[in-house]
Amino acid sequence: MLNIYNSLSKNKEKFIPIDESHVRFYSCGPTVYNKIHIGNARAFIAADLLSKVLKGIYPKVTYVSNITDIDDKIIAASKEEGISIDKLSKKYFDVYMQDIGLIGITPPDIQPFATDFIKEMIEYIKKLIGLGKAYETDGNVLFRVSSFANYGCLSGRNLNEQKSGKRVVVESYKENENDFVLWKPSNADEPGWESPWGYGRPGWHLECSVMSEITLDIPFDIHGGGNDLKFPHHDNEIAQTCAFHNSDNAQDFAKYWFHNGFLNLENEKMSKSLGNVVYIKDLLKNYDGNHVRLALLSTHYRQPIPWSKTLLDQAKSISTKITNFIESYSDIKPKFVGSTKIAEALLDDLNTPQAIRIMQELVQKSNFIEDEVATYKYIFQGSTQVTNIDLDQQKDIETLVRQRDEARKNNDFDLADKIRDKLSKMNVTIRDIDGKTEWKI
Ligand SMILES: [Zn+2]
Structure with a gap:
């Protein structure tokens, strides 16, 4: 039995699937306009960890993670690189797939691309307008947050508090400062699609509401992402989906909400030499994929990771000791064995630091337990690549x-x-x- 922290209830809860024979999990994926950095990788590795544990205990799990291939950042990057947005997003999708593979992340089961669902997004917006929950103004379509009574229920933000707490200039086309874009106009030289509201493109929040429902149906079991996505992205997803189905309950969308902590670049030297952004490929000049994976998993997924060279060196040393120990025995196939101590730690809200400690103790005592080793490998040794190649x-x-x-x-x-x-x-x-x-x- 898995126990997992639910950001919606703010409690650790027993995970009870909607349908035990098919567990469904959605986690927000990348916007493909640049190489992913180690901070991005943290969210992908947390989702990968959860998906691997779920797949270890349930017969069928569908893990969906979207690809945002239309976005202001993509448009800006395509102008800068002088290539079309299609080419740019394809290029960085390939880079993303390679980078996650290098640190042992298994690709999600379904990776819907936003631009493949434009028709469905337009239909979705039409219905929200019909229900009086969205409105058109100057080629924009905005979601009317006052139409959803529980707006902000995930992050705990309250609309009234927000209004009184600060002075904000409300854009003239908005009824309310918190109303957010479902559809926005594109200039003639920008990518876009014809719609009842003119030539334009969808808003980012809408993409996830539409694609998660189409690929998984609602309600599904778990919705995940980084802590930074709680507000406004996930609160807006909840508002759209619930409003679309005339519900005021976020769990009619997803039962459990799963969020990972940040990654902080603590070591000044490191951020100086590599800039403020650390790319996976740069790390792999000095570390194997499994060292980086272990470094990312050595902190509990909900805690901030103090990312530093010391942390990486420690992970390298631990990983090498464990690998040497494991490899001196015959090849053990990676497998999640629920009765092991390592599995027990992971089933307790994915306690990876504890799982690593258990494995280290076994190494220290030269105590080779096949099922523990199999479970360790299944979670911590996904990368088969050990070098930086293009x-x-x-x-x-x-x-x-x-x-x-x-x-x-x-x-x-x-x-x-x-x-x-x-x-x-x-x-x-x-x-x-x-x-x-x-x-x-
Ligand atoms: Zn999302």
Whole structure:
């Protein structure tokens, strides 16, 4: 049984799925306009951790994470790089997929792209307008927050408090300062779609309400994201979805709300040498993917991570000791074994620091317990890549690995050996484990 903190109730609760035979989980994904940095990666690794634990205990889990491929930041970046938004978002989607793989994050089961759902978003807005919960003004469509009685129920923000607490200049087209955009006009040189309100594009909050409902149906079990998304993004998602279904209960959208803490760059030296943003590829010049993964998971997901070189070095040392210990025994397949102490820690609100401590104790005592090792590997050792390589090089290697697998399947061992030689000339070593080929440089 999993116990998980629910940001909506602000309590740790027993996780009781809506349907035990199919658990459904949505977490907000990236806006693909740049490389992801380690702060972004924290949210993706927290969602990956939860998805892996759920998949360890339930027969079927669908984990959805969206791709925002239309956004002001994407438009700005496409102008800067001088390429179309389609090309730009495809480029950074590929980079995102590679980066998350490097730190052992398994891709979500479904990755809906916002621009594939424009028609549905337009229909959604039409209905909200029809219900009197949204209004058009100057080519914008805004959500009328006063139409949803529980607005702010997740973050705990209260509309009246907000109004009295500060003086805000309300844009002239808004009825209320908190009303937010569902549809906004695009200039002729900007990407957009024809709609009843003119040429324009959807607002970011709307994308998640529409795509989560289409891919998972509502209510679904868990909605996740970083702490910084609670307000306004998640509160706005709740307002839209509940208003659309004439409900005032956020749990008619998702039962549990899952949020991860921030990542703070504490070590001044590190932020100076790498700028204020640390990219995964830069870290992998000195650390393996699993070191970075362990560093991210060494702090409880709800706590802030004090990110520093010391933390990374510690994670590297712990990870190396554990890996050496594990590898001196035969290959154990990664698997979540619910009866282990490591699983017990993870089932208690994903207590990864405790799980790591348990594994460290086993190493210290040279106590090899197969099920504990299998569970540790399943959560903490997802990365098979140990070096910093570029995307083209990775694609070439993967193509060769696939061709070699094919050749072996067809009993063409001559060809398979030739491909292996070619890979070894590229400094790539391969290992065949349980019918799967792992490679590293
Ligand atoms: Zn979202």
